[in-house]
Each structure stands twice: as structure tokens, then as C-alpha cells.
Amino acid sequence: MIELEYCPERRSGRDVRAYVQKGSTMNSFRRPTVMVAAVATLVGGLFLAPVASGQHKAADSEKAVSTLTCAFNSDFTTDLPNSGKTRVNTAAVNCESPDGSHPELQVFVQKRANSTTTCNGTTNVATITGTDEKLIWTKDDLSNGTSKIDFSATVNVGTQTVELTADITSGILAGKTITAAPTDVADIEGSCLDNSLKSVSLTGGQLIVD
Structure with missing residues (x-):
């Protein structure tokens, strides 16, 4: 499981809130981008997994059965x-x-x-x-x-x-x-x-x- 930590910082006179992977050494400028990519990957995987499973089941059902x-x-x-x-x-x-x-x-x-x-x-x-x-x-x-x-x-x-x-x-x-x-x-x-x-x-x- 990916663990995120809250990392507040201040830019141009305003607070910037971001969550990044715990233990990450990436600089603060790239943290929001990393967070968005990780969430997109996780959500995409949740939707794609059932589709792939369904495709395998369909292929199995099409196998020929002897007369x-x-x-x-x-x-x-x-x-x-x-x-x-x-x-x-x-x-x-x-x-x-x-x-x-x-x-x-x-x-x-x-x-x-x-x-x-x-x-x-x-x-x-x-x-x-x-x-x-x-x-x-x-x-x-x-x-x-x-x-x-x-x-x-x-x-x-x-x-x-x-x-x-x-x-x-x-x-x-x-x-x-x-x-x-x-x-x-x-x-x-x-x-x-x-x-x-x-x-x-x-x-x-x-x-x-x-």
C-alpha cells in the first residue's frame, strides 16, 4: 500500500498543501505532480483489472467443446x-x-x-x-x-x-x-x-x- 504524508510549505506568500509518498526524497516543487500521477495510476488500475478479468473469462468460454x-x-x-x-x-x-x-x-x-x-x-x-x-x-x-x-x-x-x-x-x-x-x-x-x-x-x- 502507498503511504502518503502531509507536507505544508509556503510559496509566494501563500500556503501550498500537498501529499507525497512517505519517505520520498523528491524536491517540494515536484511533489504535487508525483501525487497526481500516483492517484491516477491507482484509480486506473482499479477500473482496468475487472475488464481484463472479464476478457479472460470470455476467451475461456469460447474454447471449443467436442461433439x-x-x-x-x-x-x-x-x-x-x-x-x-x-x-x-x-x-x-x-x-x-x-x-x-x-x-x-x-x-x-x-x-x-x-x-x-x-x-x-x-x-x-x-x-x-x-x-x-x-x-x-x-x-x-x-x-x-x-x-x-x-x-x-x-x-x-x-x-x-x-x-x-x-x-x-x-x-x-x-x-x-x-x-x-x-x-x-x-x-x-x-x-x-x-x-x-x-x-x-x-x-x-x-x-x-x-
Whole structure:
């Protein structure tokens, strides 16, 4: 807290009253100026602080909230080293809608999808792609609905990591994007180094729809 002291003095035959910061060594001529600046700074700070706080709150409220989050698992089975034709089975469960827009969506499955796997023998990385694949949703009233997706999964066989994204092209949640971050790669059979990748199993992951 700034502490002020009263410092009377006399100029040109009249009394001059001023308050200055206690302990200040500044000369008497500048004391009124210092006092005015200190008060202006203090008052300005009192008015500006709530405004800045309000701006932070507004920015926080504008942060994006996901449309849907689900737990999921997925299995990919390829016919490499032949054509790379790949069968995909995916199930998403315990779906929740953080933004409240789709609380009715509970579960979806992607069965027997016909996708393609290509291997990079230098990096030991596989890319799995699928176009116009169908998702079948189960709603909270046990009715069903469908979506179509284009998806891509990148499997780093060496590090046992997978990145998966999908664009929902039609049906339920059309225009949204799915991202998945599997927390556990249960099993990878084969390798891309010799084009022998056979299967990839993912469990314990989280799927996010934005």
C-alpha cells in the first residue's frame, strides 16, 4: 500500500498543501505532480483489472467443446504381401456428448470394411485407408442410424504407435471429423520391413468427434 504524508510549505506568500509518498526524497516543487500521477495510476488500475478479468473469462468460454467422445477398439487384418486388402472391425462404446448436441448417440460399429494397407519398407510404417465406409449407430432409444466416412490410419510398427483420423462425409454427424488416440496397441503381427504386416489390434483408446 502507498503511504502518503502531509507536507505544508509556503510559496509566494501563500500556503501550498500537498501529499507525497512517505519517505520520498523528491524536491517540494515536484511533489504535487508525483501525487497526481500516483492517484491516477491507482484509480486506473482499479477500473482496468475487472475488464481484463472479464476478457479472460470470455476467451475461456469460447474454447471449443467436442461433439462426442467414446471409448473404442479396432482390428485391422491385411492380406499382405498380396494386394493389401484390409478388413476393419471397429466398435465405439460409452459415448458422451460434451457440448450436449447428440446425447442420444451411444454406440457405433464399423464391420467388415474393405480398406487397403500399404507398407513403407524403409520406415516400417503402414498406411491404412478406407473410402465410403459405413458406421452403424445405436441410439439411446435403441433405434439405428448410419454415417459414411473416409478414414486413414498410420501405423508405426517399430514404435508400436497408431494415428487415426476420419471425415464423416454423409449421414449422422456429416461434416464432422473423428480423431482417435489409442492408449494401448494390443498386438501387431508382422512387419513392413519385409511387407509381411498381417494384423493390428487397438484397445483402450479414446475417439473424439469435433
